Amino acid sequence: MRWFVVLVVVALAGCTSTWERHQTKLAEAEARGDYLTALSEQQWIIENAFVYGPHEEHSPEADARRYLRLAKLAAKTGRYQLAIQSLKLALDTDPTQAPAVRHQLEALPLSAKERNKIGQEFAWNIAALLPGDDSQQPEVDETVCWSYRVREVRVQQRTVSTPEGMQRQVTYDARDWLYSSDTRRWSVDGEWTTDAGSETESVHGPRRPRYEALVAPGTRFYADGKVPPCHRDAWRGPYDSESATIFVAAQLPATR
Numbered sequence: 361m362r363w364f365v366v367l368v369v370v371a372l373a374g375c376t377s378t379w380e381r382h383q384t385k386l387a388e389a390e391a392r393g394d395y396l397t398a399l400s401e402q403q404w405i406i407e408n409a410f411v412y413g414p415h416e417e418h419s420p421e422a423d424a425r426r427y428l429r430l431a432k433l434a435a436k437t438g439r440y441q442l443a444i445q446s447l448k449l450a451l452d453t454d455p456t457q458a459p460a461v462r463h464q465l466e467a468l469p470l471s472a473k474e475r476n477k478i479g480q481e482f483a484w485n486i487a488a489l490l491p492g493d494d495s496q497q498p499e500v501d502e503t504v505c506w507s508y509r510v511r512e513v514r515v516q517q518r519t520v521s522t523p524e525g526m527q528r529q530v531t532y533d534a535r536d537w538l539y540s541s542d543t544r545r546w547s548v549d550g551e552w553t554t555d556a557g558s559e560t561e562s563v564h565g566p567r568r569p570r571y572e573a574l575v576a577p578g579t580r581f582y583a584d585g586k587v588p589p590c591h592r593d594a595w596r597g598p599y600d601s602e603s604a605t606i607f608v609a610a611q612l613p614a615t616r
Contacts, residue, residue: 379412395436402430420512424454431464440468444478451482452603462486477541480504484589489604505590507542507551510583511556512537515571515574519563521558526563530574532556537581537612542587546612569600578610 371579382401389398391545408425409417416422420556427450444465451461466476513532520529534556536549561571573582576596585605587595594613599606 377412379408379414379417382408382412392549395433399430399433399439402426402433403433406430420454421457424450424457425445426451428457428460430466432449435464441472443468447482448485451489455486458489477504477506479588481506485586485604498552503590505539505544505588507539508536508583508585508588509536510581511535511582513556513574513580513582515544519576524562525565527560527569528563528575529558529560530571531558534582539591539612548610557615571607573597573599573606573608575592579608581612582606585608 382404386398386401386405389395389401399562405413406423409422409426413422427446431443431446431450434440445466447461450457454570461482465479470478481504511534513534515530515532517528517530520527533552533554535552537546538549539546559568559570559571559574573579576599581593583597583606586598587607591613594611595607595609598604598606599608
């Protein structure tokens with residue numbers, strides 16, 4: 361009889377998928393208040409959803425829900441920067457989750473200064489990701505700044521023949537510049553790097569945002585991300601309209 365019970369347990373374990381086992385471990389850890397373990401399980405679930413998750417887990421909506429849950433767990437363990445980053449990923453993945461993102465952001469125990477700064481950054485991102493949707497548009501203070509890094513580039517263009525067909529190619533030298541929201545100043549953040557990167561675009565294929573930005577007339581400075589409201593007017597873009605990122609400028613925005 362004992363062997364029969366063991367065989368049943370083994371058989372049941374064999375019927376449980378890897379995905380289901382981690383989901384169970386996550387639920388059990390949350391139930392007993394072991395949020396560090398739950399956080400680790402949620403990170404595994406995020407990293408392995410495409411490989412082990414069922415088909416219904418392969419969507420931006422499902423990805424965003426996982427990031428929202430990760431943010432909650434991170435907040436419970438006191439890892440507030442991870443919570444903020446997870447909320448940013450949730451918003452970028454599925455902008456319609458903006459109300460849930462704002463709700464969780466408001467619950468974080470941040471200082472008044474940090475809350476205002478981060479709140480305005482999220483507000484700007486929501487406005488950029490959901491243009492024309494008045495139900496989701498927060499009021500954006502266009503004087504708000506945050507620290508960010510951009511690249512000064514020197515580009516070289518050419519057309520090359522590849523096995524996939526003719527391609528346009530741009531290579532570039534680069535050096536980083538950092539804007540500090542505390543001092544409101546730009547500063548060089550490193551030396552020039554030769555052949556820092558390259559982008560290609562098929563002659564007969566679709567346009568690629570990074571290539572188009574680098575070869576745009578007057579491009580000298582390149583921001584591969586979102587830019588703060590206080591400098592938005594100085595940047596041309598976004599070149600990637602889907603994520604509201606990638607901007608270029610002939611000169612760095614004036615400090616304010």
